[in-house]
Amino acid sequence: MMKKLFKCSVCRFVYEGEEAPDFCPKCGAPKNKFEELTEEQANKIYTSDRTNDIHMELVNLSMRIIELCEEGIEIDLDPPCVALFKDAIKEAWVIKQRSKAELEGHMSRGKF
Ligand SMILES: [Zn+2]
Incomplete structure (x- = not known):
């Protein structure tokens, strides 16, 4: 209800x-x-709440990936691992920034 x-x-x-x-x-x-x-407007608000939560979760997970990769680079087991971690940091950064940009777009359009 x-x-x-x-x-x-x-x-x-x-x-x-x-x-x-x-x-x-x-x-x-x-x-x-x-x-x-109205019920329709309320539904829209609840749906965008959930979508914004999902974006926040993606941002947090991306930050966790970046942390883990930095730890892996620090350990420096071998060059292929370090290269992989460096790529993963770049990819996580893209995911993070894309979701952040989308969130900011929602805010500025009053969709929250
Ligand atoms: Zn007010």
């Missing part, structure tokens, strides 16, 4: 609850500045 969502018409903050808050937690606008989102 989904809770209702209310959007602040001043700052676009989305509040989740039974009714709109007395004041916007972000900008302090009063309750009458909030409008209830």
Whole structure:
């Protein structure tokens, strides 16, 4: 069962609850500045929450790959391993930056 969502018409903050808050937690606008989102709009918000979480997870995993590879380079067992770790760092960096750029795009389009 989904809770209702209310959007602040001043700052676009989305509040989740039974009714709109007395004041916007972000900008302090009063309750009458909030409008209830339709079920379709609410679904869109929840879907983009999950997508943004997935991007965040990809960013975190990429950072973990970079850490591991740096450790592997440090150990320096043999040249092929070091070369592989260096490539993996570049690839993880691309994955990380691509997801970050997408996240920033969502923020600037108010899709969060
Ligand atoms: Zn607000």
